[in-house]
Amino acid sequence: MACPDQSHAKPRPDRGWLTRGVGFTVCCLWLAASPASATDALTITNQGNGKGAAPCMACHGADGGGMAGAGNPRLAGLNAAYLQKQLDDFAGGTRASPMMQATAKALSEDERQALAAYYSKQPIPPLLAKPSESPPAADGAGAVLATRGRWSQQVPACVQCHGPGGVGVGEHFPPLAGQSATYIEAQLRAWQRGTRHNDPLQLMQHLSAVLSEQDIQAVAEWFAAQPLTAKGATP
Amino acid sequence: MNKMPALLCAVIALYALNGCSGRTTSSVASGSPAPASTLTSGAAANPVAGVQRAFTPPSEAEIPSGPLGDTIREGRDIFVDTPAHASAYVGNTLSCSNCHLDAGRLANSAPLWGAYGMYPQFRKKNGHVNTFGERLQGCFRFSMNGKVPPLDSAEIVALETYSWWMAKGAPVGVKLNGAGYPKQGFKPPQPPDYARGEKVYAANCALCHGADGQGQQVAGRNVFPPLWGPQSFNWGAGMHELDNAAAFIKANMPLSRGGTLTDQDAWDVAMFMNAHERPQDPRYTGNLAETRAKYHDDRNSLYGTEVNGHLLGSPPAKQ
Numbered sequence: 113m114a115c116p117d118q119s120h121a122k123p124r125p126d127r128g129w130l131t132r133g134v135g136f137t138v139c140c141l142w143l144a145a146s147p148a149s150a151t152d153a154l155t156i157t158n159q160g161n162g163k164g165a166a167p168c169m170a171c172h173g174a175d176g177g178g179m180a181g182a183g184n185p186r187l188a189g190l191n192a193a194y195l196q197k198q199l200d201d202f203a204g205g206t207r208a209s210p211m212m213q214a215t216a217k218a219l220s221e222d223e224r225q226a227l228a229a230y231y232s233k234q235p236i237p238p239l240l241a242k243p244s245e246s247p248p249a250a251d252g253a254g255a256v257l258a259t260r261g262r263w264s265q266q267v268p269a270c271v272q273c274h275g276p277g278g279v280g281v282g283e284h285f286p287p288l289a290g291q292s293a294t295y296i297e298a299q300l301r302a303w304q305r306g307t308r309h310n311d312p313l314q315l316m317q318h319l320s321a322v323l324s325e326q327d328i329q330a331v332a333e334w335f336a337a338q339p340l341t342a343k344g345a346t347p
Numbered sequence: 348m349n350k351m352p353a354l355l356c357a358v359i360a361l362y363a364l365n366g367c368s369g370r371t372t373s374s375v376a377s378g379s380p381a382p383a384s385t386l387t388s389g390a391a392a393n394p395v396a397g398v399q400r401a402f403t404p405p406s407e408a409e410i411p412s413g414p415l416g417d418t419i420r421e422g423r424d425i426f427v428d429t430p431a432h433a434s435a436y437v438g439n440t441l442s443c444s445n446c447h448l449d450a451g452r453l454a455n456s457a458p459l460w461g462a463y464g465m466y467p468q469f470r471k472k473n474g475h476v477n478t479f480g481e482r483l484q485g486c487f488r489f490s491m492n493g494k495v496p497p498l499d500s501a502e503i504v505a506l507e508t509y510s511w512w513m514a515k516g517a518p519v520g521v522k523l524n525g526a527g528y529p530k531q532g533f534k535p536p537q538p539p540d541y542a543r544g545e546k547v548y549a550a551n552c553a554l555c556h557g558a559d560g561q562g563q564q565v566a567g568r569n570v571f572p573p574l575w576g577p578q579s580f581n582w583g584a585g586m587h588e589l590d591n592a593a594a595f596i597k598a599n600m601p602l603s604r605g606g607t608l609t610d611q612d613a614w615d616v617a618m619f620m621n622a623h624e625r626p627q628d629p630r631y632t633g634n635l636a637e638t639r640a641k642y643h644d645d646r647n648s649l650y651g652t653e654v655n656g657h658l659l660g661s662p663p664a665k666q
Contacts, residue, residue, distance in 0.1 A: 251408075260407075263449040268602050273555065275565045282563050284554055311369050313601055346570050347427040347444050 153230030158222060164218035168227065171211065177237035180292035186240060189290075192232035193283035197226040197310070206310035208302070235338055247337045254334030257327060259346065265322040270331065271346045273315070277338045284312055288335035296332035309341040401524045404452050404460045415508070422509025425502055426451055426459075429491060433502045436489075438493035439626070440562075440578040442568050443506075444487065446586060448599060451513065454525025455598040455605075461526025463514035480507055489583035523538045528594035535614035539589060541654060544619025547612045551601050560623060575623035582628035582660050588647040592617035601642045622654040635660055 128218075134322040145305070155161075157168040157176075168187070172178055176188030187195065202216035203224075216224065248254050261269035271278060273285045280287030288296060302308035303320035311317060323331075378482040407423070411417045425432040429442040444450050451459035466479035475536050477485075480503050484495045496502045517523060549558070555571040556562050560572040573579045576624050597613035599605040608616070628650065632638050635658065639651030 202448075261449065265451050265602050266605060268448075272570070272602060275570050276568075279565060280564055281570045313551065313604060315601070315603055319603055347450060 126196035153223075155225040156227060157230065158218075161219060161223055165215045165223070166211075168231075173237075175236045175237045176231050177240055177291065178295070180294060183292060183294035183298050185292070185295045186237075186287075186290050187231040188234035189236040190232060190286060191280065191283045192228045194286050195231055196224055196228035197283075199228065201310040206308075208307040210249075221245050236290060241340045246335050248330070252330060252334070253327065254330030254332070257323075257331045258334045262322070267319050267322060269347055270335070276346055277341065278335045279340065287340070289338035291327070291336065291342045293332040296335055300328045300332065349575045353496050358572050386536075391544075401454070402460055402517050404458070405515060407450075408469055418505050418508045419512045420509075421501070422505035422507070422512075423450055424589075425505055426509060432563070433496070436487045436493045436496045436500075436502060437491045439491060440564075441491060441572050441580065442569070443490075445569075445572040446490070446595060451510070453599075455527075455529050456595070458513070458525060459510040460514040460517055461523050463510040464521065465526070479510065483507065488629055489578045490586065492579075492581040492584075492629075528591055529598050530594040533590070533594050533597065533610065535593070536611050539593075539614040539618035541615075541619055541622050543611075544615035544617070544622075547608070547616040548619050549610065551612075552616065555602065559603065560620070572621050575625045577626060579625050581626035582650045583630060583642070587621050587625065587650065588645065589614065589617050589621060589649070590647045592621055618649070622649055622659065624657070625660065627660065632662075 133160075156165060160167045170257075171184045173184075176186065178184050178279070179219065180185035197213075197218045198207060199219065202209060203211040203219075205213065207320050257267070258270045261267045261272065273281065274288050275281040275285065277286030297310060300323060301315075301321050303311070303316045304323070306317065308341070309317055320328075348479050410419050410423075421432070426443040426447070430437050430440060446456070447453070447458065454461075462482070463479060466482055467476050468482075469475070470477050472480075472485070478498075480498045481549050483503055483506050484498070487493045495628040513542075556574050557571070559576075560574040561576055561578070562571040564570060580586050586595070593610075593614040596617055597606070597608055597610060600608070601611075603606040628638060628642065630638065630642055632641065635651050638660070639648070652659055
């Protein structure tokens with residue numbers, strides 16, 4: 113029951129392909145009109161929703177593990193309420209990303225909810241659960257910021273909100289472990305620039321303002337190298 | 348006890364160290380100048396209390412190697428994860444560092460360097476001169492809702508050693524700028540109000556501490572400490588007093604946004620927090636009114652008073 117997104121269709125070499133394309137389009141329209149398929153998260157992740165939302169897997173991977181090199185984040189195993197808020201915020205513009213804003217706007221509220229629930233239940237890809245082969249120094253700048261903070265500038269340790277090792281806490285404090293350094297760095301810069309400003313109590317906008325580029329790189333590397341295991345307790 | 352309370356213990360212990368000191372009368376005005384090498388003045392100094400001196404504790408990287416350094420580090424470990432490292436004496440899920448931020452280093456968060464040199468001290472709370480060790484015992488009894496470690500226990504020795512190390516170079520018997528919580532002249536414009544406090548809480552505190560005040564846990568351990576209820580500090584802890592709680596909140600909450608709440612908001616939300624039930628005061632005599640008269644005869648304590656139809660400190664609160 114493949115229903116390719118028209119916007120992603122490849123050039124068609126012959127009329128036979130075109131005929132099939134029309135058929136698929138009809139199929140997609142039919143599916144889109146069906147209440148059951150409108151919130152079929154698995155279909156959307158694989159094929160888009162036929163209304164302009166691209167297939168999630170194209171950027172976030174078939175297993176929701178993200179694509180580290182491109183800075184596309186892991187979605188698998190994240191809190192559902194957090195994921196849904198991010199989709200809502202992309203649509204509303206408090207979080208900027210050309211790709212995700214277009215995608216989120218093309219998703220209905222039900223679809224956003226279904227996708228958030230879907231990814232929250234996906235297992236963490238085994239590759240991400242493994243500790244890094246070369247973890248950053250325990251007393252390095254990134255480790256100190258992550259686990260002790262910089263209180264002279266009112267910066268608590270990252271783990272005081274994001275949990276031990278950055279495993280994430282509840283719906284407001286997403287995991288940093290299991291995300292790529294590229295993604296974490298990009299978010300810290302987005303907080304600094306204000307292109308992302310959907311944080312509760314403006315916590316991240318204020319924290320990021322005092323971080324240097326070196327701080328950002330060091331702390332992002334530290335979290336990217338953390339194993340996805342929670343030991344509990346933060347300072 | 349269980350292992351959940353590390354964070355809460357930190358909070359309680361932090362409060363106990365300096366919050367309780369707020370009840371004492373021995374704050375010392377500045378005396379003779381201290382060595383410039385250890386004390387600083389200027390930008391960091393409180394302009395209101397210009398006679399006080401700011402102090403910068405040594406960096407953790409300066410903790411020496413060897414047996415002394417090992418004990419200092421042991422004290423630090425107890426301080427930041429109390430349930431894990433002092434489990435025999437902890438009765439809740441808090442850690443010292445919950446209320447004494449940055450491992451007891453942060454000014455205006457009752458830092459250890461501000462407390463250490465103020466003992467021995469006469470304390471109204473128990474009517475005699477307390478050593479620093481006895482003061483630490485009080486933290487365990489009240490803020491950690493636990494048992495009192497003996498003065499020569501490894502736990503008290505380690506915490507005392509950590510505090511001594513952090514206060515190295517600070518003058519003895521001098522109230523340093525940033526010691527305790529900033530309570531001087533800190534009064535509510537209007538009397539603290541539960542209903543207003545409830546709104547402040549929902550807007551600024553529930554994000555981390557939860558709508559039910561029970562904090563948030565990962566793997567059974569606190570990330571955000573419970574503010575009331577069975578896993579929080581008991582009715583004998585200094586943090587249950589409104590002036591201590593309001594001053595701590597004003598200076599330090601929400602975490603990383605200290606100083607952003609209005610004075611009124613800080614007092615109102617302190618009242619909201621401390622108008623909830625928590626473990627019984629271990630000094631409870633069996634009679635609530637008598638216990639209040641004996642230990643809580645202060646408008647900053649809601650213990651034994653009725654709020655929203657509930658008599659605070661009444662059974663079934665347990666020791």
